[in-house]
Structure formats: C-alpha cells, structure tokens
Amino acid sequence: MDVETERELDNASPTYLCVGWNPKMVRPTAYFIKMDTIKFGILTVSDTCFNQVKEDTSGPKLQEEVKKYFPGSTFYKKTVPDEVITIKETLKSWATYGCDIILTTGGTGLSPRDVTPEATRAVIDREVPGISAAMITRSLAVTDLAMLSRAVCGTRGKTLIVNLPGSAKAAVECFGFIKSCIPHAVALLSDKKELVANLHQQVQATTAESKVKLENIANRNRESPYPMLAVEDAIKIILDECQRSLEVDIIPFDKSMYRILAQDVYASAPVPPFPASIKDGYAVRAHDGVGEKLVRNVVAAGDKPCEEELKEGEVIRISTGAPIPAGADAVVQVENTTLLKTSVDGYQEEYISIDVAPTEGQDIRAIGSDVEENSLVLHKYDKILPAHLGVLAMLGKTEVKVFKRKSIGILSTGNELKQPGEPLKPGQICDSNKYTLMSLLKRYSYDSMDCGTAKRRAALEKAFSSHDIVITTGGVSMGEHDLIKQVLEQDFDALIHFGRVNMKPGKPTTFATLSYGGKFKIFFGLPGNPVSCGVTCILFVLPVLRYLERSKSYKFPVVEVSMNKPLVNNEDRPEYHRVSIFNQSGRLWATSTGNQTSSRLNSLCGCEWLNYSTEKTACRRGLSDAILFDEILNL
Ligand SMILES: Nc1nc2c(c(=O)[nH]1)N[C@H]1C(S)=C(S)[C@@H](COP(=O)(O)OP(=O)(O)OC[C@H]3O[C@@H](n4cnc5c(N)ncnc54)[C@H](O)[C@@H]3O)O[C@H]1N2
Numbered sequence: 001m002d003v004e005t006e007r008e009l010d011n012a013s014p015t016y017l018c019v020g021w022n023p024k025m026v027r028p029t030a031y032f033i034k035m036d037t038i039k040f041g042i043l044t045v046s047d048t049c050f051n052q053v054k055e056d057t058s059g060p061k062l063q064e065e066v067k068k069y070f071p072g073s074t075f076y077k078k079t080v081p082d083e084v085i086t087i088k089e090t091l092k093s094w095a096t097y098g099c100d101i102i103l104t105t106g107g108t109g110l111s112p113r114d115v116t117p118e119a120t121r122a123v124i125d126r127e128v129p130g131i132s133a134a135m136i137t138r139s140l141a142v143t144d145l146a147m148l149s150r151a152v153c154g155t156r157g158k159t160l161i162v163n164l165p166g167s168a169k170a171a172v173e174c175f176g177f178i179k180s181c182i183p184h185a186v187a188l189l190s191d192k193k194e195l196v197a198n199l200h201q202q203v204q205a206t207t208a209e210s211k212v213k214l215e216n217i218a219n220r221n222r223e224s225p226y227p228m229l230a231v232e233d234a235i236k237i238i239l240d241e242c243q244r245s246l247e248v249d250i251i252p253f254d255k256s257m258y259r260i261l262a263q264d265v266y267a268s269a270p271v272p273p274f275p276a277s278i279k280d281g282y283a284v285r286a287h288d289g290v291g292e293k294l295v296r297n298v299v300a301a302g303d304k305p306c307e308e309e310l311k312e313g314e315v316i317r318i319s320t321g322a323p324i325p326a327g328a329d330a331v332v333q334v335e336n337t338t339l340l341k342t343s344v345d346g347y348q349e350e351y352i353s354i355d356v357a358p359t360e361g362q363d364i365r366a367i368g369s370d371v372e373e374n375s376l377v378l379h380k381y382d383k384i385l386p387a388h389l390g391v392l393a394m395l396g397k398t399e400v401k402v403f404k405r406k407s408i409g410i411l412s413t414g415n416e417l418k419q420p421g422e423p424l425k426p427g428q429i430c431d432s433n434k435y436t437l438m439s440l441l442k443r444y445s446y447d448s449m450d451c452g453t454a455k456r457r458a459a460l461e462k463a464f465s466s467h468d469i470v471i472t473t474g475g476v477s478m479g480e481h482d483l484i485k486q487v488l489e490q491d492f493d494a495l496i497h498f499g500r501v502n503m504k505p506g507k508p509t510t511f512a513t514l515s516y517g518g519k520f521k522i523f524f525g526l527p528g529n530p531v532s533c534g535v536t537c538i539l540f541v542l543p544v545l546r547y548l549e550r551s552k553s554y555k556f557p558v559v560e561v562s563m564n565k566p567l568v569n570n571e572d573r574p575e576y577h578r579v580s581i582f583n584q585s586g587r588l589w590a591t592s593t594g595n596q597t598s599s600r601l602n603s604l605c606g607c608e609w610l611n612y613s614t615e616k617t618a619c620r621r622g623l624s625d626a627i628l629f630d631e632i633l634n635l
C-alpha cells in the first residue's frame with residue numbers, strides 16, 4: 001500500500017522557473033523568476049486506488065507533468081480513501097511541513113463518496129475561486145462534463161491547495177490550465193516581495209528591449225527632420241498608402257448596419273411570393289359585381305392559400321397579407337360591404353353584400369409587384385441603413401458581403417496620465433484623449449479597443465499583433481520623451497510617411513505604415529494636445545476609415561457659411577477653428593466655440609463644423625468654408 005508519505009528530492013534543481021506564457025502575445029513570452037525549489041504535495045484521493053483495486057495513474061502522471069514545468073521541485077505523495085477526516089489530516093500535515101502547493105486528484109465529482117471539496121474547504125482559510133473558475137472555464141472548451149466539477153481552491157497559511165479532477169487526463173489538463181500562476185502564487189504566499197515585484201515588472205515589460213534610448217539627450221534634433229506637409233497632401237498620402245488594404249468580409253446580415261455593400265444584392269424570389277390581399281375584406285370575383293354573397297370560407301395572413309376555386313356568388317373573408325384564394329381576382333374592403341345574415345349563434349358571417357362594384361386586380365399585390373424575381377435590389381457601395389437591413393431580411397438573406405472594417409487599437413502615451421477617478425498626484429492629469437478618440441470613432445459606428453498606454457515597445461507590439469490600425473495620442477512632437485516616431489522606425493521598421501502637417505491644431509500629426517507578423521499595418525500618431533488629437537482624428541482618421549470601406553462619402557462635405565465676427569488666428573499655420581452653425585434667413589452662420597487653445601477640449605463641444613482658411617487671419621467677416629462632420633447630416 002502506497003500510503004507512506006514519500007519525499008522525493010531532485011537535487012539537480014535549476015533555480016530559474018518559467019512562470020508563464022502569455023497567450024495574447026504574438027511571440028510567446030516567458031517570464032523568469034529566481035526562487036527556491038517549490039515543494040509540491042500530490043494527493044490521490046480514491047477508495048479504489050487506496051484499496052489497490054485499481055492502480056493510481058493520476059498521481060504519477062501529475063508528478064511527471066509538474067516535473068516538466070517545475071524541474072527543481074520536491075514532492076510529498078500519498079494516496080488516501082474518499083474520507084473527509086483522512087483527507088483533512090493529510091492536507092493539514094503537509095501544510096505544516098511547508099508544502100508550497102498541494103494538488104489533490106479525485107473526489108471532486110457528484111458521486112456520494114466524492115468529498116475532496118468538503119475536506120479542502122474545511123482546512124483552507126481563504127478560497128481562491130479564480131483558479132477553480134479558470135479550470136472550469138477552460139475545461140468546458142474540452143467537455144460539457146466540466147460543469148459537474150466542484151473543485152475548491154484556497155490557501156492554508158502559506159500553502160496553496162488545488163483540487164484537480166480524478167482522471168489522469170483531466171488532472172494533467174487542468175494542471176496545464178493553472179500552472180502559469182503557480183510560481184507567482186507561491187511567491188505571494190511566502191511573501192517574497194522582491195520576487196513579486198520582479199515578476200510584475202516583467203509582466204509589464206517588453207518582450208524585447210526598445211532600441212530607442214533616452215541617454216543621449218544633448219544629441220537630439222533641434223529642428224524637426226520631418227518636412228511640413230499641407231493637409232491636402234497629407235490626406236492624399238494616407239489614402240494612397242491605405243489603398244492596398246482593401247478587403248471584403250461576409251457577415252451576418254443583422255450585424256451589417258452602417259457597413260458598405262461589396263456586392264449587388266439580387267432577389268432570388270419574388271416579393272410577395274404569392275398574390276396577397278392589400279386590405280381586410282373579402283376576396284371576390286370582380287365580374288360578380290355588387291349584391292348578396294355567401295361567405296364561403298376565411299383566410300388570414302399565414303394561412304395556406306384556398307385551393308378550391310371560388311364560385312359565382314361566393315366570397316372569402318380575407319385579411320391584409322393573406323394569399324388570394326383560387327378563382328378570386330379582387331378584394332373588397334370591409335368598409336364597402338354590409339352584413340346580411342349571421343350563423344345561428346350570431347357569431348359568424350354567412351351572407352354579406354358587396355356594396356361597391358370591384359374592378360379586376362383591385363387591392364391585390366401581385367406576385368413580385370414589390371420586388372421581381374432576380375431583380376437588382378441593393379447596389380454595391382450602398383451604405384446599409386435600417387431600411388437596407390430590412391430589405392436583406394425581406395429577401396431572406398442571412399449573410400451579406402461588405403467591405404471589411406479594419407480593427408482599431410487606441411493607445412495613450414505619457415507618464416502624466418491617470419484614468420478618470422484615479423487620484424492625481426501633483427503633475428498628473430486625467431487621460432481624456434483616449435475617450436475622445438474612442439467615442440469619436442463610435443459616433444461614426446467604428447469600434448475600437450483600448451490598448452492601454454504605450455509606455456514601452458511591448459504595448460505597441462501587442463496593439464499591432466491584434467489590430468490593423470493603431471492610433472496613439474501624444475509623444476510625437478519635439479520633446480525628449482516624444483519617442484513614438486523613433487520607436488516606430490527603430491523597433492518596428494516602420495516607414496514614416498509624414499511627421500508634420502501645416503495646420504493648427506495638429507502640427508506633429510504622424511502617419512506610418514509597417515509590416516508586423518507579415519501583415520500590413522497602418523499607424524496614426526496623433527498629437528497629445530486634446531483638441532489636436534480630436535481634430536486630427538476628424539480630418540485624417542475618420543475619412544480614411546470611410547475610404548477603406550469604400551464609403552461614397554468618405555470626405556466630409558465643405559459648405560459655404562457666413563461669419564458674423566472675424567475669427568482671429570495668430571499663428572502662421574492654417575487654423576481649423578471650431579464653430580457651431582446656425583441657420584438664419586436661409587443662410588448658414590458660423591460662431592466660434594471660443595478660445596481655440598489646443599488644450600481647451602471644451603472648444604470641441606457643441607462644434608460640428610471646422611472652419612478653415614489658409615490665410616493668417618483665418619476667417620474674415622463674410623463668407624468662409626466650413627467642413628461639416630456631423631454624422632447626422634452626413635451618413
Ligand atoms: N519645441 C516644440 N514643442 C512643441 C511643438 C513644436 O513644434 N516644437 N509642438 C507643439 C504642438 S503644436 C503640439 S500639438 C504638442 C504635441 O505634443 P505631443 O504629441 O508630443 O504630445 P505630448 O507631449 O505627449 O503631450 C502634449 C500635451 O497633451 C497632454 N496630453 C497628452 N496625452 C493626453 C491624453 N491622453 N489626455 C489628455 N491630455 C493629454 C499632455 O499632458 C501635454 O500637455 O507639442 C507642442 N510642443
């Protein structure tokens with residue numbers, strides 16, 4: 001009987017342990033921490049194995065697996081029956097002996113003798129439900145039976161206890177799901193602060209160090225090396241470069257709102273597919289004319305058509321949308337009839353009179369009268385709006401081919417940024433740009449993902465690994481910490497197409513393309529000043545997103561407006577002045593939203609138009625051009 005506690009020492013113990021693989025990283029990331037050997041307890045809980053009716057395969061398999069990932073570990077091993085007392089005693093004594101982690105296998109199911117979770121719960125002082133949740137969630141991807149697991153995980157003093165399933169396969173599988181958290185859990189439980197801090201640092205760190213170094217400040221550029229481009233030229237470059245990433249997608253029709261059709265849509269069947277009544281009334285033979293008629297039958301919408309030919313002197317009661325019965329060639333609305341005789345109980349109509357002479361085809365929707373079979377109904381490049389979506393449903397289409405939308409990742413940059421609600425230390429501010437950007441995109445129905453803060457190369461790597469378009473805000477001007485352009489060039493081999501645009505706000509706007517993981521990626525480095533960030537998103541990002549999905553109206557319209565006051569621009573750069581517009585006496589008038597400093601984000605509030613002029617004094621009294629970007633008027 002293998003009931004003796006066996007301590008197995010493996011002295012060839014490397015002290016560096018692989019903590020985990022982050023599945024979200026393109027390149028697998030190994031984090032290493034230096035720590036003493038981990039003491040594992042492997043407790044097989046099984047009546048049959050304890051009584052040697054069956055050989056214990058789970059315990060040894062589990063140990064083999066643990067050794068693979070934690071090569072320097074030592075082990076306590078034991079097999080016990082499904083008895084709460086015995087299980088509890090073993091767990092308690094192994095915790096006292098300084099076991100770092102105890103893996104139990106068996107006794108977690110629903111059979112009457114399964115008591116491992118009860119015994120575990122009785123000895124732990126804190127539950128760690130995340131581990132059980134991780135095991136169940138990931139096991140559910142393998143088998144529905146995972147629903148029946150009652151595994152408990154928790155800590156007793158400095159020992160982590162994890163219930164694993166009884167079968168060798170499932171135990172090994174579940175161990176695989178949770179192994180990445182073991183060293184960190186052990187470091188936390190043993191209060192090894194240095195290890196914990198080191199690990200945290202590594203998790204946040206880049207997979208490879210950035211080639212961009214801060215030390216040589218004295219050598220930095222004192223002039224921007226990027227030529228200053230006109231806005232129109234910058235837009236042209238973006239559109240030209242992005243041209244190549246045009247793709248189509250087949251998506252469920254009910255998810256296609258606001259998308260652009262990449263196909264003509266034809267009707268494969270006529271609408272309506274049968275002649276249908278336009279009114280609630282009576283299906284008649286038109287040449288029967290007015291007078292008394294027998295109400296022979298009734299047909300409602302959804303009923304199968306009456307096949308028995310309508311005879312002279314008969315009518316069939318019919319509802320709007322119901323199929324016209326055989327032999328009928330007109331419908332008379334109920335308002336143009338009189339009830340003559342009811343059934344004995346008084347509930348049914350037996351005879352009515354037709355009071356107004358019908359004409360042939362009256363109030364009948366002929367087959368295909370709305371949509372002819374094989375006819376072209378929706379056109380390639382149409383934007384799918386509610387009615388288009390309804391038409392797709394009407395035609396019975398379940399899928400539709402649209403131009404593909406790019407996935408967009410958004411990152412902020414800057415050590416000064418905190419999220420709204422977080423306490424601000426002196427020098428810190430709330431990150432507003434990310435919220436402006438994500439909601440501006442959303443306003444035009446584009447989803448984007450918050451990819452965090454681009455402090456390091458790693459955050460950008462992560463963003464490029466999962467998005468086609470990456471947009472950062474901040475870090476693109478002349479400051480010693482404005483390293484976005486250098487990181488792109490040096491760490492990502494990106495081609496920076498431009499890094500300065502002659503405009504206010506938005507001068508340091510940057511546009512680059514690169515190949516990452518063999519895929520073409522588009523990069524926008526928008527300026528950090530909050531208004532600059534919003535305005536450049538409107539002027540550069542939104543049009544290109546629309547262009548990429550072949551929206552006919554990818555450019556925002558420019559409309560002539562009147563100025564009641566001159567808008568003063570003190571800079572040499574053409575200004576995109578935020579204005580609101582009102583309509584008076586059939587003319588559109590523009591009013592400034594006030595102080596136009598690039599940091600004053602509220603100057604974007606209430607503004608649906610950008611007034612611009614290439615002159616120094618942006619817009620004199622009189623006429624001026626304004627770019628309308630309000631999507632309500634522009635969809
Ligand atoms: N020597 C020069 N300095 C500056 C120039 C220049 O040409 N030469 N250009 C100015 C212009 S114009 C702009 S616009 C800004 C752009 O700066 P960066 O893109 O480098 O952005 P940062 O330096 O990171 O930040 C600027 C400003 O914006 C605030 N900020 C940044 N991110 C956020 C955010 N997510 N939410 C709210 N506010 C944010 C940041 O705290 C700074 O105040 O450069 C001028 N300098």
Ligand code: MOO
Pocket residue numbers: 503504505506507508527529531532533598599
């Ligand atoms: O270009 Mo900056 O955006 O003027 O503030």
Ligand SMILES: [Mg+2]
Pocket residue numbers: 474475476477478479482528
């Ligand atoms: Mg800066």
